[in-house]
Amino acid sequence: MDDQLRRVRIVSGSVGGWVEVDGLDVSRQVSGYSLRQRAGQAVDLVLHLSPAGQGEFDGLVRVAIGVSHDPGPAAAAFLAAIDARELERHVLARHDLLDGGPYEMTRGMLGLLREWALGQGAPEVVA
Structure with missing residues (x-):
């Protein structure tokens, strides 16, 4: 400045x-x-x-x-790094996210992705 x-x-x-x-x-x-x-x-x-x-x-x-911050590239990079199998496995294991309501799997995935983006409960990295 x-x-x-x-x-x-x-x-x-x-x-x-x-x-x-x-x-x-x-x-x-x-x-x-x-x-x-x-x-x-x-x-x-x-x-x-x-x-x-x-x-x-x-x-x-x-x-x-x-300069206005564009979160798009960071979000795209984050989503590209997600293993779909791991995401599904973690969502199915989280009974608190499954309530039998409409779109429960999608809501569960979005909630879990939000947590992972914030660094909460991120999946283990498999080498």
Whole structure:
């Protein structure tokens, strides 16, 4: 993050608005922004690469350009590493996930995948 303070003016509303950094209109490059301030510190502005907020801000801030996190590639890599046989075996062994209701196997698999993604009860790695 750039420690140099920059002059920023933000005007937004339901119809439109703009974002200026050091007098330069960057509205076309900005899809959103976040303003944050801690007591006794300068305001932090994160610009996300069509203004969508409401209100107006005019002051000195530190500027950081944010990139939205896309969980797709990480989720795809996680799912590609799952052994279908192990997943089915673990779900069938978990009687707490099997209640006889509709889609119980799918619900059980999704619940188990969620736990594994969080590192809870991950299957043993077989070498």
